[in-house]
Amino acid sequence: MVREANKGDAQLCLEKAKIALRDKDYEKMQRFLSKAQRLDPECDISDFPTDIPSDDKTSSSDPSESTNTYSHHDHYEDSTNNLRHRPHHSRSHSKNKSPHRNRSKSIVREYTDAEMKEVDRIRHCKDYYEILNVPKDADIKLLKKNYRILALKLHPDKCKVPNAAEAFKALGNAYGVLSDSEKRKRYDTYGSEDMQNISNRRNDNGFYDYDVGRGFETEFSAEEIFNMFCNSAFGGQDHRRNQYTYQRRRQHYHTQDNEANMLIGNLVNLVPLFLFLIATVLLQLYVGQAPYSMTRREPYIYERFTRIHKVPYYVKEDFVSQYGSKLTQFESTVEGEYINDLRIKCYKENNEKQSMIWRANALRDSKLRERADKLYMPNCQKLNEIYTY
Numbered sequence: 001m002v003r004e005a006n007k008g009d010a011q012l013c014l015e016k017a018k019i020a021l022r023d024k025d026y027e028k029m030q031r032f033l034s035k036a037q038r039l040d041p042e043c044d045i046s047d048f049p050t051d052i053p054s055d056d057k058t059s060s061s062d063p064s065e066s067t068n069t070y071s072h073h074d075h076y077e078d079s080t081n082n083l084r085h086r087p088h089h090s091r092s093h094s095k096n097k098s099p100h101r102n103r104s105k106s107i108v109r110e111y112t113d114a115e116m117k118e119v120d121r122i123r124h125c126k127d128y129y130e131i132l133n134v135p136k137d138a139d140i141k142l143l144k145k146n147y148r149i150l151a152l153k154l155h156p157d158k159c160k161v162p163n164a165a166e167a168f169k170a171l172g173n174a175y176g177v178l179s180d181s182e183k184r185k186r187y188d189t190y191g192s193e194d195m196q197n198i199s200n201r202r203n204d205n206g207f208y209d210y211d212v213g214r215g216f217e218t219e220f221s222a223e224e225i226f227n228m229f230c231n232s233a234f235g236g237q238d239h240r241r242n243q244y245t246y247q248r249r250r251q252h253y254h255t256q257d258n259e260a261n262m263l264i265g266n267l268v269n270l271v272p273l274f275l276f277l278i279a280t281v282l283l284q285l286y287v288g289q290a291p292y293s294m295t296r297r298e299p300y301i302y303e304r305f306t307r308i309h310k311v312p313y314y315v316k317e318d319f320v321s322q323y324g325s326k327l328t329q330f331e332s333t334v335e336g337e338y339i340n341d342l343r344i345k346c347y348k349e350n351n352e353k354q355s356m357i358w359r360a361n362a363l364r365d366s367k368l369r370e371r372a373d374k375l376y377m378p379n380c381q382k383l384n385e386i387y388t389y
Helices: 002-022 026-039 099-104 113-123 128-132 140-154 164-178 181-199 222-230 236-287 319-363 366-373 378-387
Strands: 302-305 312-315
Touching: 002 026, 002 113, 113 140, 113 164, 128 140, 128 164, 140 164, 164 181, 312 319, 319 366, 319 378
Parallel strands: none
Antiparallel strands: 302 312
């Protein structure tokens, strides 16, 4: 990873050296060439002239006097002091290289200065907000807008700047975190502290481990986020390789959607029941209170007995005036409710007796069997009296 990063930084130095050569700033050109060779001894500098006028040569090309070309030293600090020095054999000083060949080569770039500047900016950003070029209170609409613009510019299949892939990954990671409310909240709370700890930690080669594309894992890769936004064919084989993972995630979400739809469907099926219960309550309120009660409570404080089975029930003060003409039918309803209640209680008494008999037989306990045979069942007795009346 460090070797690849060094090569990318060396390419940037070569590009800046080409710009200096175009501006005839030979001192600056030599400075960038020296730095490029320190970062990557195998880099090709044969495109640059070796016969520089003596007036333009300065001692500033000495590696010890070169300046750091990055805006944030805490992110990409010059590592030459920590690397082992190796002999540099510049291809431009080889006797086998002909001046004619050097002059015949033309400097051709597949990217613009604006693209290189944008990649360099993202690689030196300190946080995700700076990567997307938005304030910390930016809403999702602004995040989407800026991500779409930057992603179209920096997609690796379109932008050929060295390290464009890393910048594009950092861009997708930044959007993946900031567009998710929970991840954004966690990032705002702990992100700055974590990155400060990372930026202060060097690896064995003297480089800082800080990388704006790391620290938080996004649910989608930068490529997947880009494809969801732009629906483009930039991805090529990489897009097809990521498509399977993306489809599996979609299937997972589709399953969750089906479960949610089933839950909603079940709730919809319960709507008629809820409506029926509400209608019953409203009807009860409209009709009024029940005309009687089987227990004494307000306002049912007047005790009465049915004429046939002498079943006790309680009514309100105005009972006779309202139901006197329908008393026979009314008392039949009261006795029916009373008999149903006796049946339920008698069933429980029978179950209790049968359980005692079963235990007595299993344990061969004669006393328990005697208690079971003599068990008093008042509700069954009352029910029997009614049926034998």
